[in-house]
Amino acid sequence: MTKSADEAIRAAMERGEFDNLPNKGKKLDLDDYFNTPEDLRLGFSVLKNADYVPEEVQLLKEIGELQERLAQANEESERKKLLKESEGRRLKYNLLIERFRK
Numbered sequence: 001m002t003k004s005a006d007e008a009i010r011a012a013m014e015r016g017e018f019d020n021l022p023n024k025g026k027k028l029d030l031d032d033y034f035n036t037p038e039d040l041r042l043g044f045s046v047l048k049n050a051d052y053v054p055e056e057v058q059l060l061k062e063i064g065e066l067q068e069r070l071a072q073a074n075e076e077s078e079r080k081k082l083l084k085e086s087e088g089r090r091l092k093y094n095l096l097i098e099r100f101r102k
Helices: 003-014 031-035 038-049 055-072 076-101
Strands: none
Touching: 055 076
8 A cells, every 4th residue: 555545544434434344343354255266356346336136046045935924924825925935936947047158
């Protein structure tokens, strides 16, 4: 870092600008970063910083949520509706994954 960058950081610290950062005082977990192949790290970092979630990941999340709701559903009509929704998402996920394999 240049001297002016160091000075700017020190001044910001003195003003308390870093006091309320999320996860302050916690150790950084960089395992995912270093377990990612080097040629993919930058791309993944950009997508993560942009809050981009791949469609297949979003579908898996939705399927999990539907399964949880299904496990708690008492009425048969609600169970059927949730099961149909879950199966539809699972089909969409399987088609998406199959497309990636080709």
